[in-house]
Amino acid sequence: SRSKLIGDRSPVRRFNLNNVTITPDPIENQEVVLILTPMARFYQEYWDNLLNLDYPHELISLGFILPKNKEGNAATAALQAQVTKVQKGPLKNRFRSVVIERQDFDSPITSQDEGERHKMENQKVRRSSMSRARNSLLFTTLGVETSWVLWLDADIVETPPSLIQDLAAHDKPLIVPNCYQRYTDPETGKLAERPYDFNSWQDSPTAQEIAAKMDPDDIILEGYREMATYRSLMAYMADQGDEQHIEVPLDGVGGTALLVKADVHRDGAMFPPFPFYNLIETEGFAKMAKRLGWAATGLPNYKVYHYNE
Amino acid sequence: SRSKLIGDRSPVRRFNLNNVTITPDPIENQEVVLILTPMARFYQEYWDNLLNLDYPHELISLGFILPKNKEGNAATAALQAQVTKVQKGPLKNRFRSVVIERQDFDSPITSQDEGERHKMENQKVRRSSMSRARNSLLFTTLGVETSWVLWLDADIVETPPSLIQDLAAHDKPLIVPNCYQRYTDPETGKLAERPYDFNSWQDSPTAQEIAAKMDPDDIILEGYREMATYRSLMAYMADQGDEQHIEVPLDGVGGTALLVKADVHRDGAMFPPFPFYNLIETEGFAKMAKRLGWAATGLPNYKVYHYNE
Numbered sequence: 001s002r003s004k005l006i007g008d009r010s011p012v013r014r015f016n017l018n019n020v021t022i023t024p025d026p027i028e029n030q031e032v033v034l035i036l037t038p039m040a041r042f043y044q045e046y047w048d049n050l051l052n053l054d055y056p057h058e059l060i061s062l063g064f065i066l067p068k069n070k071e072g073n074a075a076t077a078a079l080q081a082q083v084t085k086v087q088k089g090p091l092k093n094r095f096r097s098v099v100i101e102r103q104d105f106d107s108p109i110t111s112q113d114e115g116e117r118h119k120m121e122n123q124k125v126r127r128s129s130m131s132r133a134r135n136s137l138l139f140t141t142l143g144v145e146t147s148w149v150l151w152l153d154a155d156i157v158e159t160p161p162s163l164i165q166d167l168a169a170h171d172k173p174l175i176v177p178n179c180y181q182r183y184t185d186p187e188t189g190k191l192a193e194r195p196y197d198f199n200s201w202q203d204s205p206t207a208q209e210i211a212a213k214m215d216p217d218d219i220i221l222e223g224y225r226e227m228a229t230y231r232s233l234m235a236y237m238a239d240q241g242d243e244q245h246i247e248v249p250l251d252g253v254g255g256t257a258l259l260v261k262a263d264v265h266r267d268g269a270m271f272p273p274f275p276f277y278n279l280i281e282t283e284g285f286a287k288m289a290k291r292l293g294w295a296a297t298g299l300p301n302y303k304v305y306h307y308n309e
Numbered sequence: 310s311r312s313k314l315i316g317d318r319s320p321v322r323r324f325n326l327n328n329v330t331i332t333p334d335p336i337e338n339q340e341v342v343l344i345l346t347p348m349a350r351f352y353q354e355y356w357d358n359l360l361n362l363d364y365p366h367e368l369i370s371l372g373f374i375l376p377k378n379k380e381g382n383a384a385t386a387a388l389q390a391q392v393t394k395v396q397k398g399p400l401k402n403r404f405r406s407v408v409i410e411r412q413d414f415d416s417p418i419t420s421q422d423e424g425e426r427h428k429m430e431n432q433k434v435r436r437s438s439m440s441r442a443r444n445s446l447l448f449t450t451l452g453v454e455t456s457w458v459l460w461l462d463a464d465i466v467e468t469p470p471s472l473i474q475d476l477a478a479h480d481k482p483l484i485v486p487n488c489y490q491r492y493t494d495p496e497t498g499k500l501a502e503r504p505y506d507f508n509s510w511q512d513s514p515t516a517q518e519i520a521a522k523m524d525p526d527d528i529i530l531e532g533y534r535e536m537a538t539y540r541s542l543m544a545y546m547a548d549q550g551d552e553q554h555i556e557v558p559l560d561g562v563g564g565t566a567l568l569v570k571a572d573v574h575r576d577g578a579m580f581p582p583f584p585f586y587n588l589i590e591t592e593g594f595a596k597m598a599k600r601l602g603w604a605a606t607g608l609p610n611y612k613v614y615h616y617n618e
């Protein structure tokens with residue numbers, strides 16, 4: 001009843017942010033990780049991979065944001081069914097908490113077809129809308145107890161089970177693995193892999209010159225023939241060796257999988273929905289973090305895999 | 310016990326942001342207001358004024374952030390004693406929830422003396438640190454249920470009891486009353502009042518020219534003789550009439566008292582700790598909100614009062 005609820009109101013919660021540690025050994029130190037996923041479609045492979053993460057589930061909070069359209073409704077129903085199953089199942093599989101949000105603004109592009117999504121002229125509107133979705137999710141789920149935020153796209157279908165610990169061990173404010181895609185080579189018929197995400201890069205003089213001549217309201221996009229930036233893309237830095245933990249400094253990051261110390265967000269770093277130094281969304285986020293004193297790191301040989309439509 | 314806690318984990322919380330209304334009649338619509346206060350010192354007059362707000366307390370969540378220095382420790386103890394008293398007192402006085410955070414970075418200026426605080430060369434460092442404190446508080450307390458955020462400085466000692474409803478009735482994304490200070494006129498010995506906060510202003514061509522010539526890392530400050538901006542200050546727009554609800558458009562806002570629709574923050578609007586269009590903290594926040602499509606409004610004749618040291 002109402003008055004019971006009021007009687008229950010906790011007298012005061014006091015937090016010392018210094019007591020929330022953010023260390024290279026997050027399991028030992030019982031650090032809470034918030035996994036945030038903007039989700040347009042539900043993929044069972046994403047969910048199965050998430051369940052396979054061997055970071056203790058009682059230290060993982062999940063947050064999702066889904067668009068309010070027909071596809072978003074279907075994805076919400078599928079997600080909710082899976083979440084309910086896990087949260088009612090064996091204790092050790094249950095997550096600390098789960099929040100599912102519906103986005104209260106329209107997605108600008110209704111088609112989720114890969115070709116349509118990637119058209120250059122659609123990118124600014126689309127990525128601005130994605131930024132708002134990410135910010136809304138972040139601002140409403142980040143708590144006092146959160147040590148780490150793992151951004152994980154809904155179409156990342158394969159990662160090492162030790163993803164969180166592996167990334168955290170590097171003790172970096174922002175760290176991003178290399179996002180690839182598996183496919184069947186049409187010539188050989190054999191399974192192969194290719195780079196997928198081109199948003200993790202090191203800046204180039206050419207890109208800076210392009211930016212200097214641009215209107216402050218325009219954005220530089222990566223991976224388009226029409227706009228050659230000559231940036232060094234992490235996508236092409238992977239080599240055959242098994243040095244999984246080689247680090248490279250980055251100026252732009254992608255968000256398909258991205259581990260961030262919660263203090264970076266608490267300082268104010270968000271996903272600019274407007275051009276910020278001619279950058280937007282996750283790339284703008286890396287720039288904003290840099291302005292706040294936090295540098296980005298990439299792991300060219302540490303791979304995660306994107307769904308192949 | 311631990312396993313009891315795990316057994317209690319709620320299976321799933323689902324939120325539709327569309328169901329959280331943000332309307333000009335927030336009491337009727339049971340809208341939750343989050344009052345956020347960065348606090349260096351505890352003033353009993355602030356607390357008494359807060360308790361006097363006649364917005365239903367069960368719809369008010371409180372969030373505080375205090376520095377980790379000697380003065381901050383004293384303020385935390387005083388605040389916690391008052392909070393505990395209220396939260397254990399009559400149900401109708403209890404707030405929905407209270408969070409007290411301690412800031413885990415140093416305050417750059419130890420002296421809280423008004424003269425020292427306002428020295429021009431101290432402003433950039435000081436306001437950058439204030440921005441981080443505000444962001445940390447915001448990012449960790451804003452929830453899915455929050456409709457409005459009222460920023461209220463710890464030295465605002467007098468407001469109308471209907472402050473929240475009065476401001477919300479204007480239905481604006483950002484709205485700011487005029488912040489004055491009471492004093493005793495040394496000549497007449499009579500009580501008088503004078504403008505206190507000069508951060509709420511309309512931009513001027515002069516200020517824009519100053520900015521155009523400035524290094525992007527510098528900031529324009531308001532209220533300093535060394536830098537005449539010729540901006541129109543809301544501080545000087547008050548008139549003797551009793552038209553309390555006259556509105557003016559603003560380009561910069563102060564944060565002594567400032568009501569913001571939660572969606573503005575959820576979109577990503579925060580307090581830039583770095584120069585953003587040569588603006589910082591609350592003034593930079595107004596600019597960032599504008600970039601996101603949300604304009605600021607001022608109420609020159611609606612007054613709140615700052616403590617007089």
Ligand SMILES: Nc1nc2c(ncn2[C@@H]2O[C@H](COP(=O)(O)OP(=O)(O)O)[C@@H](O)[C@H]2O)c(=O)[nH]1
Nearest residue numbers: 038039040041065066067107117133153154155
């Ligand atoms: N909430 C929300 N999520 C979206 C929307 N569009 C895409 N997503 C999700 O955001 C992430 C990135 O989008 P995606 O289309 O895969 O980008 P791409 O792989 O870079 O082409 C994925 O997890 C999508 O499921 C949207 O409009 N709203």
Ligand SMILES: Nc1nc2c(ncn2[C@@H]2O[C@H](COP(=O)(O)OP(=O)(O)O)[C@@H](O)[C@H]2O)c(=O)[nH]1
Nearest residue numbers: 347348349350374375376416426442462463464
């Ligand atoms: N958390 C925190 N709050 C502070 C700090 N310095 C000032 N404040 C609070 O922030 C608000 C604005 O600061 P104040 O010094 O009053 O600014 P002024 O009135 O513009 O000179 C007030 O509520 C202060 O109590 C700080 O270092 N940390």
Ligand SMILES: [Mn+2]
Nearest residue numbers: 153155256306
């Ligand atoms: Mn994708």
Ligand SMILES: [Mn+2]
Nearest residue numbers: 462464565615
């Ligand atoms: Mn003050």
